[in-house]
Amino acid sequence: MLTMQGVSKSFLGVRVLHDVELSLEAGEVHALVGENGAGKSTLMKILAGEHLPDAGTLTIDGTEHSFSHPAQAQAAGIGIIHQEFALLAHRTVAENVFLGREPTRYGLVDRRAMERRTAELLDRIGATGISPRTPVHELSVARRQTVEIVKALASEVRILVMDEPTAPLADHEAGQLAALVRRLAARGLGILYISHRLREVFDLSQRITVLKDGRRVTTLTTRDTDADTVVRAMVGRDLGAYYPPRARPEELGEQRLTVRGGGNARISGIDLTLRAGEVVGVAGLQGSGRTALARALFGAAPFTTGAMTVGGRPLRPARPRDAIRAGIALVTEDRKTEGLALRQSVRDNALLVTRAVPTRSRPPTGRQVTALLERVRLRADGEDQQAQYLSGGNQQKVVIAKWLAARPQVLLFDEPTRGVDVGAKAAIHTLVRELAREGLAVLIISSELPELIGMSDRILVMSEGRLAGELPAGATEETIMRVATGGAEARRGAA
Numbered sequence: 464m465l466t467m468q469g470v471s472k473s474f475l476g477v478r479v480l481h482d483v484e485l486s487l488e489a490g491e492v493h494a495l496v497g498e499n500g501a502g503k504s505t506l507m508k509i510l511a512g513e514h515l516p517d518a519g520t521l522t523i524d525g526t527e528h529s530f531s532h533p534a535q536a537q538a539a540g541i542g543i544i545h546q547e548f549a550l551l552a553h554r555t556v557a558e559n560v561f562l563g564r565e566p567t568r569y570g571l572v573d574r575r576a577m578e579r580r581t582a583e584l585l586d587r588i589g590a591t592g593i594s595p596r597t598p599v600h601e602l603s604v605a606r607r608q609t610v611e612i613v614k615a616l617a618s619e620v621r622i623l624v625m626d627e628p629t630a631p632l633a634d635h636e637a638g639q640l641a642a643l644v645r646r647l648a649a650r651g652l653g654i655l656y657i658s659h660r661l662r663e664v665f666d667l668s669q670r671i672t673v674l675k676d677g678r679r680v681t682t683l684t685t686r687d688t689d690a691d692t693v694v695r696a697m698v699g700r701d702l703g704a705y706y707p708p709r710a711r712p713e714e715l716g717e718q719r720l721t722v723r724g725g726g727n728a729r730i731s732g733i734d735l736t737l738r739a740g741e742v743v744g745v746a747g748l749q750g751s752g753r754t755a756l757a758r759a760l761f762g763a764a765p766f767t768t769g770a771m772t773v774g775g776r777p778l779r780p781a782r783p784r785d786a787i788r789a790g791i792a793l794v795t796e797d798r799k800t801e802g803l804a805l806r807q808s809v810r811d812n813a814l815l816v817t818r819a820v821p822t823r824s825r826p827p828t829g830r831q832v833t834a835l836l837e838r839v840r841l842r843a844d845g846e847d848q849q850a851q852y853l854s855g856g857n858q859q860k861v862v863i864a865k866w867l868a869a870r871p872q873v874l875l876f877d878e879p880t881r882g883v884d885v886g887a888k889a890a891i892h893t894l895v896r897e898l899a900r901e902g903l904a905v906l907i908i909s910s911e912l913p914e915l916i917g918m919s920d921r922i923l924v925m926s927e928g929r930l931a932g933e934l935p936a937g938a939t940e941e942t943i944m945r946v947a948t949g950g951a952e953a954r955r956g957a958a
Contacts, residue, residue: 464489464653465510465622470519472505479505481678482519487622487653492644494656494664494685497674497697498884500854503657506674507624510655511543512536523622542615543624548607550599550614557581557595560614584613588643608640612647623647624655627882629663637910641667659884661690662913673697698886706917707896709936715740715920717775719904720760720791720873724769729755730928733769737873737904742895744919745908746943751925753908754796757875760906761793762786774872787820790872794862796881796908798855802862805851809836809843812850812861816869827868835864840890856880856887863894874898876907880914892918912940 465487472480480502487493495503508514510521512530521528523539530536550559557578558565566576581595590609599607608628615623625644629637637660644667648654658664664671665685673680673696680696716739725733730752737743747753758764760771762780771779773789780786783793795801803812810832817826827835836846839860843853850861859879866874879895880888895918899905909915915922922934924946932946 464491464524466520466522467506467510468520468522470506470509470521471517472509472514473517479677480509480516483674483677483679485655485672485679485682487655489621489651489653490648491670492648492654492656492668494658494668494671495674496658496661496664496671496693497680498886500676501674501697501884502677503674504626505677507543507626507655507657510536510622511541511624537618537620540619540621541624542618542620542622543626544608544611544615544628545626548611550607550610552600553598555596555598556585556593556602556610556613559599559610560584560595560617562614564618580617581613584616585609588613588616588646590643605639609643612643620652622653622655624657626657627659628656629658629660637663659882659888660911661693661885664693665690694885698889707893710740710742710896710899710920714900716902718772719774721772722760722766722769723771725759725766725771726768727755727759727764727766729764730759730925731768732929733759733766734930735923737906739872739902739904740899741920742899742905742907742918744915744922745906745925746912746915746922747925747931747947749910751947752928753925754877755928756925757793757877757906757908760786760873760875761791763793784820787816787869787871790870791875792816792866792869792871792873793875794859794866794877794879796878798858798862802865803850803858806849808847809841809850809853809861810846813846813864813868815865820869832864832868835867836861838867839864839894854884854887856883856890859883859887859891860894863891867898871903873904873906876905876909878909879907880909880911888914912943915943916940 467483467485470480470483471478483506497503505514509516512533512535515531528539560581561577566573578595585593593606593609599610629640641663644654656668668685670682671685671693672682673693675697718736719739720737722733722735733756745753745756755764759766762783762785765781766779770777773791778789780789799805804815813832813835841860842857850858853861880891883891895905907915907918916938920936922938922943923930924932924934924943926947934942934946
């Protein structure tokens with residue numbers, strides 16, 4: 464269906480793609496993996512007509528093409544779904560699906576035809592429960608992802624590029640998307656699938672191409688390889704290096720944070736303890752109360768019942784400023800809108816908290832900021848570089864540096880490595896464990912169960928706004944999911 468041969472591209476004299484080759488068959492899911500900066504997005508933008516290659520050929524069904532505009536690629540049957548949604552929130556599903564190519568009748572937009580065709584497309588991919596008339600802002604993230612796919616299908620695409628499609632999704636939503644990807648492939652679409660999540664790469668793809676530093680390292684048949692082989696091709700080390708050793712019981716210190724009977728409108732009956740040197744994971748399905756727990760601890764959606772202590776002192780933060788002054792930090796799941804000032808420099812972002820919330824500690828000096836950025840292993844073109852131009856992993860490192868500047872006792876992470884490549888993940892995991900060894904208490908909320916299992920000294924499981932259970936280090940995914948779903952069933956049975 465598709466062949467790209469000898470594709471090269473340079474920007475401002477810097478070569479970012481070197482003679483890359485890639486092929487795709489009808490009905491195939493071909494995964495494209497590599498660290499941020501490996502060249503994946505540039506290669507896909509060439510395919511989608513957003514960039515012209517400096518060299519190389521692109522052949523579709525035996526015919527050579529050269530796209531100078533996305534509309535030409537679209538006309539050739541290529542659709543691309545970017546990691547950042549391109550939807551108009553206050554338009555309906557149908558209006559988004561046919562944006563710019565609305566069917567007309569007597570010179571006017573034929574809304575009835577547009578909604579009918581949207582409904583047919585939704586039905587074709589088995590997307591039940593979505594009305595063509597619903598405004599997009601009323602949809603869940605998973606359903607917005609479905610609208611993006613339907614939008615591409617409306618253009619009669621035969622080759623679909625999906626860039627980190629599950630990055631904003633919880634595990635069960637990612638499972639629903641995986642089922643949809645399989646249905647599309649079964650219909651004969653060729654799908655190029657970019658993802659940092661190796662589990663879904665192995666679950667969905669038939670072949671895996673690894674890019675590194677703008678070069679194709681290898682193309683592997685999925686059933687004949689394993690995760691360690693893929694990771695070594697990407698970053699030059701084994702998968703085991705992702706997760707540093709856990710803390711031993713004798714390494715744990717005093718209680719840093721306790722909650723007894725904590726509750727608000729979203730969660731209730733919360734009892735937990737975090738100790739110095741400990742990394743505690745929080746698992747649960749989407750809507751189980753995981754993020755609500757972090758926001759309550761941080762004072763963003765405060766506890767209204769129960770008692771809480773930080774460093775042995777009573778505290779019930781009514782707002783984030785109270786939590787910050789008490790030594791609590793929160794790395795939110797949405798770093799771009801809640802964690803960073805994207806148009807400000809790396810240095811200014813590292814000082815955001817200490818400038819906004821004065822504490823008894825002195826703000827860090829310029830030299831100390833530099834040391835913090837080195838501590839988190841930031842890769843940037845200097846401290847004056849704007850945060851918006853950093854990779855996802857390096858943006859996350861700046862957010863962590865921002866909080867370390869405030870010298871916290873308790874560090875809360877909500878989806879710490881979402882949308883981050885495998886190399887940056889390993890660096891963040893190592894940093895988290897180093898911080899714990901230095902005496903911080905760390906709480907990690909993650910939808911990636913392998914991450915929770917690999918990082919946590921123990922795991923708390925949320926279900927329907929309550930703590931359904933606590934599991935020891937090394938608990939299996941099956942056990943975690945059994946508690947996450949069985950806790951709800953047990954309560955219904957008792958009722």
